[in-house]
Amino acid sequence: MGQLALSGVKKRFNKFEVIHGIDLDIRDGEFVVFVGPSGCGKSTLLRMICGLEEITEGECTIDGQRVNDLPPVKRGIAMVFQSYALYPHMSVFENIAFPLRVERLPEAEIKDRVMRAARVLQLESRLQQKPGNLSGGQRQRVAIGRAIVREPSIFLFDEPLSNLDAALRAEMRIELTALHQKLKATMIYVTHDQVEAMTMADRIVVLDGGNISQVGAPLELYHKPDNLFVAGFIGNPRMNFIPGTCTAVGPEGATVHLVTGGTITVPVEAPLGLRGTQITLGIRPEHLSQTSGDVSIEVVPTVVERLGVNTVAYAELEHVGTVSALLPGASEVAPEVPATLSFVAADCHLFDAEGTALPR
Numbered sequence: 001m002g003q004l005a006l007s008g009v010k011k012r013f014n015k016f017e018v019i020h021g022i023d024l025d026i027r028d029g030e031f032v033v034f035v036g037p038s039g040c041g042k043s044t045l046l047r048m049i050c051g052l053e054e055i056t057e058g059e060c061t062i063d064g065q066r067v068n069d070l071p072p073v074k075r076g077i078a079m080v081f082q083s084y085a086l087y088p089h090m091s092v093f094e095n096i097a098f099p100l101r102v103e104r105l106p107e108a109e110i111k112d113r114v115m116r117a118a119r120v121l122q123l124e125s126r127l128q129q130k131p132g133n134l135s136g137g138q139r140q141r142v143a144i145g146r147a148i149v150r151e152p153s154i155f156l157f158d159e160p161l162s163n164l165d166a167a168l169r170a171e172m173r174i175e176l177t178a179l180h181q182k183l184k185a186t187m188i189y190v191t192h193d194q195v196e197a198m199t200m201a202d203r204i205v206v207l208d209g210g211n212i213s214q215v216g217a218p219l220e221l222y223h224k225p226d227n228l229f230v231a232g233f234i235g236n237p238r239m240n241f242i243p244g245t246c247t248a249v250g251p252e253g254a255t256v257h258l259v260t261g262g263t264i265t266v267p268v269e270a271p272l273g274l275r276g277t278q279i280t281l282g283i284r285p286e287h288l289s290q291t292s293g294d295v296s297i298e299v300v301p302t303v304v305e306r307l308g309v310n311t312v313a314y315a316e317l318e319h320v321g322t323v324s325a326l327l328p329g330a331s332e333v334a335p336e337v338p339a340t341l342s343f344v345a346a347d348c349h350l351f352d353a354e355g356t357a358l359p360r
């Protein structure tokens with residue numbers, strides 16, 4: 001079992017509150033990813049869950065039992081950090097066995113558990129080596145092995161892949177997803193990397209300044225962000241935001257006059273009071289195209305990145321800032337050459353003056 005619930009969880013360092021009352025239910029076996037900008041409280045939340053940091057206010061329960069006052073080792077949780085924290089003088093076997101030795105388990109059981117973990121992580125042939133002889137990815141697997149042998153019901157990962165290069169990160173991402181499927185344990189994973197969040201998570205928790213901004217399945221956050229913050233955070237390159245004024249509201253949606261020129265009616269449920277207010281239209285870079293659409297913007301790209309499978313063009317627009325377009329294949333856009341980018345109403349998101357998304 002590995003069901004975890006946070007209710008009204010707050011954290012204050014001295015008088016300074018950094019976590020403002022988190023409510024979250026995590027199901028047994030779920031893979032939940034915490035994302036958010038630097039300083040939003042991801043690590044603090046993780047450290048409160050595992051007991052390395054005291055919970056100032058509120059409650060953390062695991063399988064229905066309040067754990068606020070339980071020491072880390074009694075919570076049935078194992079944590080894997082970004083720094084692998086392996087002992088360089090010990091073999092891989094002894095590094096993995098370490099927490100079991102601390103628990104003074106019988107030798108036969110230690111051997112059995114280490115061998116099982118090594119099999120899952122494909123480290124069997126490395127057990128007698130020292131960490132210094134391993135690659136970064138193998139070292140991280142040893143650190144994960146040390147968590148696995150404790151047979152926790154909940155795994156916590158704090159940016160475990162951020163010391164690895166891009167290729168190895170991609171490889172380890174797939175390995176961790178496979179590991180989750182094998183172990184069926186609850187996993188809570190903190191990352192800056194939204195590709196990790198999108199690909200590994202059953203649900204993503206987006207944190208902003210010590211509050212939850214939105215919780216949902218990756219594609220739910222991509223397609224239906226609740227607010228400007230989540231819309232700008234999920235998706236790469238980030239969503240373009242074009243300010244405008246709502247000029248009409250009707251059964252077909254809200255009509256917006258954009259600062260870039262042009263008018264578009266977006267199919268959202270808009271209250272009558274929206275008329276005359278300043279609103280923001282959100283359009284993802286992948287929804288801008290060089291074919292015709294419901295409305296267009298004129299740009300002069302400053303930078304064009306050709307990635308083979310697609311091309312990303314960046315331009316600066318007055319009152320908007322940087323606009324990016326993700327165009328298919330080897331698009332003919334070029335720096336300093338004017339281009340027309342169009343989009344359709346069905347792909348647009350609208351946000352009111354408070355930054356709240358208008359429902360579709």
Ligand code: ATP
Pocket residue numbers: 013018036037038039040041042043044045192
């Ligand atoms: P990052 O992605 O940069 O690791 P994070 O989202 O994990 O950031 P935290 O490390 O949880 O953020 O920090 C949240 C806030 O709490 C920050 O404002 C940080 O300065 C503050 N903070 C964290 N630990 C302490 C501490 N021991 N004493 C005082 N303030 C702290």
